Amino acid sequence: MTSISPPATKVWWKEPIAKGELIWISVVVVWGIILTLMMPFWHIYGEQNLSSEAYRTTPENYMEKTQAMVDQYTIRKEGERQVPVVKPPAGIDIYMVGRLWEWWPILELKKDETYRLHVASIDWQHGFSLQPTNLNVQVLPGYDMVLTVTPNKTGKHTVVCNEYCGIGHHNMLGTIYVVE
């Protein structure tokens, strides 16, 4: 009797389990427990944990907050489209907008300082992918997500959009400068 016919013995659930199989099952159970515990462990001892902080928002409301920050802290404008470069003081709430097809505005942050970085979309879904450090979060319309970030490397960082958002998706970039 094989796997394609009914079990030979009617009370198959009473048959003993082979030793080799039992050893593997024990290893697998212990490993599953370790895998599960690693996540709360990292919340306590690790330094890279996504916060659970997020708020309902609307495009108008979110743009208003972003514009206020841009008006107050813009230090220069860059590129053909004169995108404002914003250098906010450490510790405050800063904003980045995802929209078809750009991340706006450009931010300039200080290394090893901590910021409350808000990200939200004002139209479709986007993916905030910070390169080359490689940090990726999902950005949704209607949700203002707060990431408490501490940049650890200076230089130009690019924000790539990594959630497909239509025909201009591959042109959707943003910039975050990290300075000493």
Add this chain to the structure above:
Amino acid sequence: MNTNNDFRVCPDTGLKWHRPAERLMKLNAVAAVVFLLVGGFLGLGVGLTRWPEVHLLGPDTFYQVLTAHGINVLIFWIIFFEMAVLQFASSTLLGCRIATPKLGMVAFLMMVVGAILNNYAVLVVGNSSVMMTSYVPMPADTLFYVGLIVFAVGALINCFIFLGTLVIAKEEKTYEGSLPLVSFGALTACIIAIFTIASGAVILIPTLLWNLGFINNIDAGLYRLIWWAFGHSSQQINVAAQVSIWYAIAAILFGAKPLSEKVSRFAFLLYIAVLQLASAHHLLVDPGLSSEWKIFNTSYAMYLAVMASMVHGLTVPGSIEHAQRARGLTAGLFEWLRKAPWGNPVFSAMFISLVGFGVLGGITGVVMGTEQINLLVHNTLYVPGHFHATVVIGTTLTFMALTYWLVPIMFRRQLIMKKLASLQPWLFGIGMSGVALFLMGAGTLGVPRRHWDILFTSADGGYEFSAAALTMMSLNGMSVLLACFGGAAFCVIIVGSLLFGKKIGEDEKVGEAMIVPAVTDEEYATNKEPLTIPGTLAMVSVFFVAFALYYFINWKYLSETWGLS
């Protein structure tokens, strides 16, 4: 009224085929291969466009082709084939008439119509390049949603026909005792499918109403939550179906019985209880969900399910080793494996699938599904890399293995081009392993998925990925060519055999052994190994060490990125 004329007994296997069920199986299997051919061809377009030096298609066409590639292979090819598997595991394995064959025909036609409507919206109307996930608020054509819904209703009807057939088999006592393990596994796949399709209805019907203007707004976060209850669970149908087929092939080619009915069945039950609920790992970096929610919903579910797959990963090759040792292949750790029928594509496809699914797909799935590590790979090419290992090397190659066996047994045709057939699983398996590895490598280096131009030639400011990342993309392109050659070989061999293969009469034997007699208890008693299956245990030990190393290396990577709290 059913008469004996409605059945034929297979001269090779002794299986009792109910003709109306057999007809449905043939239709579903053929439709499956047609959609594999379409979807695979579109995949070639995707691979050649993402190869930076080739960059074949323009952006409009690329996003269109990518959408259609995903839906045709991930949904249509796989679910059509699964319908045939459900019919085989109920009607044929239990020697029972299929419930409501006419309704089965209606279901099949609905699925065909749904699949065509969806493809029409994406490829002909052309306003539905929304990817398989069709995330709101990006709109698709109304027919896009209608097609998916009609297809899903057809599949749902087939699930209930499967359950009805099990009831008839019990009632008419066509088998004694418990269901065969393979039918039991198919039953878990069917239960998961019903949950999956229900979730799909809960999200796609409101989305259709939104598309038609009856609903103002669908929350993007809510859409993702429910869509993934459908999108991920549908992959669990595949896992349950493919593992069932692994057991079936171990039985067919080796006469193997499961090491322990209890363990294997319990592992299948874990799939129903937890695996299909574990869709939360798609939402690990979404706003609006707490860390507690994310951790709970990935671990209770996912890791118990991971355990189940790791158990099958031992018991399937273990049952083969057990049977081979009982037949006298006892030398060393691996004589049983060395002397397995490697020239038979049914075996080689199944075994490559088992190893590729476990090593490439399984390990990376767990790593990616860890709350914090997901920050490193979310929406990068790592994700398609992972699921090309699970769904293509795992599910698709397994279905190919079964198809090679079904051509003579069910379609009553000799396989043509047997030399090519024995090479095909290797071409496809190695090509697709390259795809999985190089996509995951590029993803680890930050390359986004679903992206037309990672050189950013037309983007303001631009960005340069590392040379290593671009090399990975070129290597991926070459692997795609090899995999497509293997996939095309499969379609040519199967379609060619169905059209031009030598016919085998109903009472005629195929000419080679199509099913190995079951290993007897006396033969099993000759295995004096203290651990019964030392070779398999050695293999899973190597697997486990690789798993643990790779898992902790990723925590190391994570510790090097920006501080985040």
